Amino acid sequence: MDILVCVKRVPTVGGAITLTADSRAIDTKASGFTISPHEECAVEEAVRLVERFGGSVTIVSLGPVEAEEQLRAGLALGASAAVLVETAPGVETGPMATAAALYSVAASGAFDLILLGNEASDTGGYQVGIRLAHLLGRPVATGAKAITVTDDGSSLSASRSYRGVTETFTLPLPCLVTVKEGINLPRYPSLPGRLRAKRAAIKRIPVEATGTAPAGDVRMTRLRVPDAPRKQATVLGHGAAAVPALVAVLAEIGVIS
């Protein structure tokens, strides 16, 4: 089974988000970067499937040259090859343009399964996987918290919880699935894995070479941090002595009669 996993380099957000002077990006001078969490789980899921069925895991990222760091992290987890579709520094690529660029990589190989995160943790567009599926003409399921592949590798079921109900989608391979954190617990990279990742060659393709025309995506004008929504908390008391006040608040809110 040959699997392609699409990953995105995103800032590691700690205590508070601060923006650059032009308000068009997160100030990352004091923060690191990571693979968007849903996608780290997608890499782990792909590696587990290849451990079961044999085959290969290729990871691809659209981003600046620094995204090689996230590709090497994926290689350390067990991916066998990595491709960087390189964008200019500081340029944000919208979801339509991202899907078009990933399509050129996805269509260049015979992948049985393509995995993505359900949404990137930073931009949260909720659409790249579905747009890529339509470009490829393949079925897609999203938001998977579990993937079960049949023993003969001909189809899979992807399930998730929605409004207290479990929804299960059955898809023939080849197909796409977007996954969410919780589908698995990604392993820690082994030392041999990390050494192999360090030495691995990463194929670099300039985004211009993917031949994708600029798409009509939503245009960001600026970012802003929302105002802190909450006032200073009213302290109801300490320990069990606060219970009468707590009960009064529950009644006031209307959750008890």
Place this chain on the structure above:
Amino acid sequence: MTVWCLVELDGDAAADASLRALTLARGLLPDGADGGGVAAVVFGPPPLADLAAYGAADVYVVSGVDGYAPQAWARALTELLGAGRGPDGPRPAVVAAGTEHGNEVLAHLGAITGLPMAANCVAVSASGGTALDLVRQRWAGLLLEEAVLEAPAALLTVATDAVAAAPAAAPVSVTVHEVAAAVTGADLAVRAVETPGGTGGVSLATARVVVGGGRGVGSAEGFAPLEELAALLGGVVGASRVVTSEGWRPHSMQVGQTGTKITPDLYLACGISGAIQHFAGCSGARHIIAINTDASAPMMTRADYAVAGDLHEVLPALIEALRARG
């Protein structure tokens, strides 16, 4: 211009997230749109009272798709969008809730039509000309993006935790249109088979009361009083990322950016320090009460009410007091 709004059902009623979507959709109507309202699209029995209250003057009830099949739902919307649009007519919009279903269907619609899609909007306004100015959530709402959407039709989903649901000034009279979806076999190929979940029908995303537990709970067994309290209040238990990483509770119970976004009347946060990724999931709660031994924890200072103390002391006393009230 027609403003379409995909309305999801929660039992017999419109889902809360869809009422929020209808509210934002109504704001896109041109001023003084006489008798013209939002055109609601429903795949199932239409919740007519909710739709009238929220200003949906036309309701399109789609048949021909049994259950949830995202691409088929999008295909039906594609047809409605195409049918109502002349070459020079005003630009229409399709609005849906920023739920798994809403985001998924509108992404399919965007892919089918080649139109851009803006997920999880919190405000939208016409900026003159053909463009829309919008504000949408990034980082699950920790950051807001101001953006311009210029397209022959605007595809928008509405954040489930940021736009308050507000009925129209006066209910409208509703005209129901029955439409049959012209979907292909490929559109129907990927469809949901539903089986009961493990939460007794009350989901974290829609519960009115959520009792959340964090590191301070201390162990898997430590959740017993949280579960007892949740049952007493007719709510469900949620958890922080620490809890699911430790394996004390499954990831399906995680509240936060990479878990579930909740919008209860009450979030009772027990032993949760309050990382910003957690706030991304719970800031849509109407009221937050925090219980924590550390009075300086972010959750304690950003909550509406705070109780300083050990949850393992406070919760049993609270449960006892609630039982004593009968």
